[in-house]
Amino acid sequence: MKHTFLPIALSAVLLAAPAPALLAQANAINGTLRGTITDAAGAPVPGATVTIKNLNNGFTRELTTNDDGRYVAPDLPLGDYTVTANAPSFAPLTQAGIHLDAGTDLSLNETLKAGSVATTVEVSADAPLLEVTRTDxxxxxxxxxxxxxxxxxxxxxxxxxxxxxxxxxxxxxxxxxxxxxxxxxxxxxxxxxxxxxxxxxxxxxxxxxxxxxxxxxxxxxxxxxxxxxxxxxxxxxxxxxTPAGTNNLHGAVQYIWRPKAASSCPMGQNCVPGTAGYQPKPNLHVDDLVGRLGGPVVRNRFFLFGAYEHLKRGNPQANTVTLANQAALIALGVPASDFNTAPQVQRAQWVDVRGDFILNSKNNGFVRYNYFRNNYPFNTNVGGQFLLSAESDFQDRAHIIGAQLVSTLTPNLLNEFRGSWPYRNQQHFAGSATGPGPMITISGVVSGFGGTNAAGDKYQEKIPSFNDNISLNRGAHAFKFGVSFQKNNDTQLADVYTQYTFPTLAAYAAAKNGTNRFSYSTIAASIGKPGAGYQTVFFGFFAQDTWALTQKLSATYGVRYDQYRAPNGIANAPLAETRSFRVPMANFAPRLGLAYNAQPGLVLRLSGGLYYEATPTNSYYNPLYSNGLTNTGNLITSLTPSSGVAFPGTFSAANQAQFPTPTPYALTSRFKNEYTWNVDAQVEQQLAKGDSLRIGYVLSNGRNLQFLRNSNLINPTSFLADGRPVYSTAVNANTRANPAFNAISYIDIGNNSSYHALIAAYNHRFSAGLTSSANFAWSHAIDNTPEGNTYEFSNFIEDPSNPRRDRGNSSINRPIGFNTSTVYQPTTHFANKYVRGLFNDNNFALLVNATSGDQQNLVTGTLLNNDPRSGGQQRPLFVARNTLRTPKIVQADLRYTRTFVTIAERVKPQIFVEANNLLNRSNFTTINTNATVNAAGVITGQPSLLPVSSVLEARILQFGARIDF
Missing domain, CATH: 2.170.130.10 (TonB-dependent receptor, plug domain)
Incomplete structure (x- = not known):
């Protein structure tokens, strides 16, 4: 499909546009103020001086209205403002109480009266002043x-x-x-x-x-x-x-504590002593200390803000190995202490230091540094049937430098530069309790002990990046042009281990005692180079214009181009697709948005266009890492006793002729970047001074989405009753397209998706002590295949010859979604100060999230078509993908804060309590969907659909004390 007409049309409009007025578009992290200055009769006032002042830091910008009385001020620092208009023969008028958040584009019109007496008007800026040019x-x-x-x-x-x-x-x-x-x-x-x-x-x-x-x-x-x-x-x-320092010293100190007694028994766990399956309630304690401080270094010129948080969080994981099996393992030499509860205690720290500066009336910006540190012992292979000696620790570090500079080159020409250099390094490694190895697994008895298979992996990424935007206001047009660049420097290492799996306790005893060193079922180990380092480059540019077609109608339109440069391939790779990677060159994304201010308080919006997704770089890493070459990629290889490895030996003694045929990854040579084409229509109505309601329809169609398939299977031996081919398990030239490999994990494109949603959004901006937002969506999402390269749903298609057999509900399809957030601080006016103090200074904050349950696949563990890559995700005959659903999710979280007294008009000591899942609802996100089938794939036993697990939590209470100043 080609998209050439719209970019050409947009370019023609850009070149032909007239220039009678000023307008600008919302900025990525800054704000915009615009408006029209008129006289009492409604006629424009050209040449009026408009002074815009930030009350937090003294930043000031002065503008002059054009012939239509319009002014516009883009790229303003966030905060509270006043806008003052002056013109000869008119009384100055100041509007106060204006607040700018990120991306805010406010229209503030002023009517000047004849005379000389200055007037100040308080604007209720926290009411939903509709952003009449906004289309997103x-x-x-x-x-x-x-x-x-x-x-x-x-x-x-x-x-x-x-x-x-x-x-x-x-x-x-x-x-x-x-x-x-x-x-x-x-x-x-x-x-x-x-x-x-x-x-x-x-x-x-x-x-x-x-x-x-x-x-x-x-x-x-x-x-x-x-x-x-x-x-x-x-x-x-x-x-x-992030916050900025201001001319006023401000900050907070906060401590949060969560005792063991304040947490309910986790969902799905039996915490009743003396009953079957009892596990003690974990001690989910929390100690969290926060401090933040901001203020001036040089008033109206230089400001500092700093923050620090130290979080200590417990998440102990109980051991569930049966007492009988514990006794048997202890008799075989496993220490009794290996069955203790894993003492998971996470310790995380954050640091933020930001310096804001106003060099002069034309240049302002900030420099920011962030640090993150996370130490998490007993992070992986803990609890359940894992013993302590199978654990691994986790460590995560990040350093981030960021800066912004906004320069006013002329009153109508501004430049906005941002650059950052984030660095992150995370890794798993052997901890204090980790055994020396190898790791031992006994089927149905214990998942692992003696060593770990979860140490040695590492992910390190540096992303130097910048973007630079130029805003040009000319007449009725606000042009914006920009370029962005980021270089991804990645290193990924995989775990290094040896793991024996035994069928029974007796088999392990035989190997341990030396009576049969080959009594194991399999031995798995990592061999070769454990990872890969690679670099990718993402860059793009855009051109857009916000055009005031009339006083009521505006259009924001333009085009974006992105290119995602691939790393070098491996010149001698067995698969041609891995010797080099295709870089798509045609990622042009035209977009158009219209906003019509039909009448005061009513805005109609319509937008559409293309949106490209950045390439997930595992699309390259997986083929580089698992490339099919001996000793150049890390292979997790599983051998049987016939390999000649005697327990507890390693692969150094293995007969390499016994190594299984490898299964490499490959990225399709016709690779293209995925994109969506979207249509979004909205109606937003201001209901009252502080309320607005937005109703809309969203259509989003995905194209070129990635999916995973086995590309090496040929010549099926038979077919299932629903048409699925059944392949041979033998590996030869008649059964494999490339007989050097068993399977080829092929990263393909062509998965399409479709999403329809009716959206309703209500907002009450802060007034009468209340801030509230509520959002409702009625939607349906379908796609052709499971999505590839996501960290949650990267499953292979079940029929490698026909991807459309997997067409069905998307994994994230939730037809009903509702969420709301409310903060309420009531204010009363009782004459008695004690009564007034009792009812005032209370703050209630509520979050509610209610959705349909999660889609689930009805699956069978039987390999019906002999495709080794589709595994346990194969479905019985004539069963579509994602036909089951977990129970609905409803969760309410609440926080209550009490301010005791205000000291010196600004120091406020507080206590608070907050609850997660206040009603302690059992919100399970996984159910049992495993059906039993016969050899033909026909269901002989339905799944139980009983709850299995959840990523959500049972009720948690925690308490805190805070001092704001």
């Missing part, structure tokens, strides 16, 4: 919300769930939310910090580094219809804005 779908989560909403996880990424059209599950730790539905795709999120890179490059939807709530000021979210200046995702933008 999203919202800004204010600092009132980020600093007051319940967040027992201490993870601000969970706020991504509270915007229009997004569903998923929060993360109890510092990672990203789970199974996100983003325009019908899995986990497509462009994570940013102050408009700079915070997205891990290897798989879809992973954040690069953890952030702290201590330095989360506001969150800009855009879920659809964003302008050409935004790229590298077909899903949503999630941009965290």
């Amino acid at each position: 779908l999203g919202r800004t989560i204010s600092s009132v919300e980020t600093q007051n909403l319940p967040l027992t996880s201490r993870n601000p990424y969970n706020f991504i769930l509270f915007q229009p059209g997004v569903t998923g599950h929060p993360n109890a730790e510092n990672g990203v939310p789970r199974t996100l539905n983003t325009n019908g795709l899995v986990d497509r999120v462009n994570y940013q910090l102050d408009g700079m890179v915070d997205t891990e490059s290897d798989r879809y939807g992973l954040r690069l580094f953890a952030i702290s709530d201590s330095y989360t000021d506001t969150v800009q979210t855009i879920s659809n219809g964003f302008n050409p200046e935004f790229g590298n995702t077909a899903g949503i933008i999630y941009n965290v804005i």
Whole structure:
């Protein structure tokens, strides 16, 4: 499909556009103020002086209205403003109470009266002043919300769930939310910090580094219809804005504590002593200390803000090996202490230091440094049937440098530069309790002891990046041009281990005692080079214009181009696809948005265009790492006793002739970047001074999505009753396209998706002590195959000859999604100060997330078609993909804060309590969907559909004390 007409048309419009007025578009992390100055009769006032002043830091910009009385001020620092208009023969008029958040584009018109007496008008800026030129779908989560909403996880990424059209599950730790539905795709999120890179490059939807709530000021979210200046995702933008110092000293000290007694028994666990399957309730204690401080170094010139958080969180994992098996293993020499509860205690630290500066009236910006450290002993292979000697520890480090400079070249020409250099290094390694190896697994008895198979892996990424944007206001047009660049420097290492699997305790005893060193079922080990290092380069540019067609109608249109440069291949790789990688060159994405201010308080919006997704770099890493060459890629190879390896020996004694035929990865030689084409229609109505309602329809169709298939199977020997081919298990020239390999894990493209949603969004901006947002979506998401290269759903298709056999509900299809966030601080006016104090200074904050349950596959563990790559995800005959669903999810979180007294008008000591899953609802996200089938694939036993596990938590309470000043 070619997309040539729209870019040509857009270019023609850009060249032919007239120039009678000023206009600008929303900025990525800054704000815009615009308006028209008129006289009492409604006539424009040209040549009026408009002075815009930031009350937090003294930043001032002065403009002159054009012949139509218009002015526009893009790229303004965030904060509180006044706007003053002056003109000869008119009285000056000042509007106060104006607040700018990230990406805010406010229209503030002023009517001047004849005379000389100055007037000040207080603007209720926290009411939903409709952004009449905005065409995207999203919202800004204010600092009132980020600093007051319940967040027992201490993870601000969970706020991504509270915007229009997004569903998923929060993360109890510092990672990203789970199974996100983003325009019908899995986990497509462009994570940013102050408009700079915070997205891990290897798989879809992973954040690069953890952030702290201590330095989360506001969150800009855009879920659809964003302008050409935004790229590298077909899903949503999630941009965290850090606080800045101001002319006033401000800060907070906070401590949060969670005792063991305040947590309920985890979902699915039996915490009743003396009953079958009893496990003691884990001690999910938390100790969290936060400090933040901001203020001036040189008043109106230089400001500092700093924040620090230290989090200690317990997550002990009980051992579930039966007492009888424990006794048998102890008799075989396993220490009794190996069965103790794994003492998981995470220790994380965050540091944020930001310096804002105003060099002069033409140049302002900031420099920021962040540090993250996470030590997590007993992180992997702990609890359940793992013994302590199978554990591995985890360590995560990140350093981030970021900077922005905004320069006013002329009153109508501005330059906005941002650059960052994030570095992250995470790894698993042997801990204090880890055995020397090899790791021992006994089927049905114990998952592992004696050593670990989860140590040695490493992920290291550096992403130097920058983007530079130029804004040019000319007449009725606000042009914006920009370029972006990032270089991904990646190193990935895999685990190195040896693991024996025994069928029974007796078989292990025979090997341990030396009576039969070959009594194991299999031995698995890693051989060769354990990983790969590689570099990729992402760059792009865009051109866009916001055009005031009339006083009521504006259009934002333009085109974006992105290119994702692949690393070098392996010249002597057995598979031609791995010798070099194709770089798509035609990633042009035209976009158009229209906004019509039909009448005061009513805006109609329509947008559409193409949105390209950045290449997940595991598309290259997997073929480089698992390339089919001996000793150049790390192979996890499983051998039987016939290999000649005697317990507890390693592969050094193995008969290499017994090594199984390898299964490499390959990336299709016709690779193209995935994209979506979207249509978004909205109606937004201001209901009252502080309320607005937005209703819309979203259509998003994905193209060129990745999927995984086995490309090496040929000549089926038979067919199942539903048409699926059955292949031979033998490996030769008649059964394999390339007989040097058993399977070839082929990363292919061509999966298409379709997403339809009706959206309703209600907002009440802060007034009468209340801030509230509620979002509802009724949607359906389908796709042709499971998605590849996501970290949650990278399953192979079940019929390698026919991908469309997997067409069905997407893994993240949730037809109903509702979320709401509310912060309420009531204010009363009782005459008695004690009564007034009792009812005032209370703050209630509520989060509610209610969705349909998660889609699940009805599967069988039987390998019906003999494809070794589709494994346990094969379905019985005539069963479509994702036909089952877990129970609905309903979770309510609450935080109550009490301020005791205000000292010296600014120091506020507080206590608070916050609850996760207040009603203690059992929200299971996985159920048993395993059916039994006969040899023909016909169901002989239905799945139980009983709850299995959950990524969500039972009720948790934690308590805190805080001093704001």
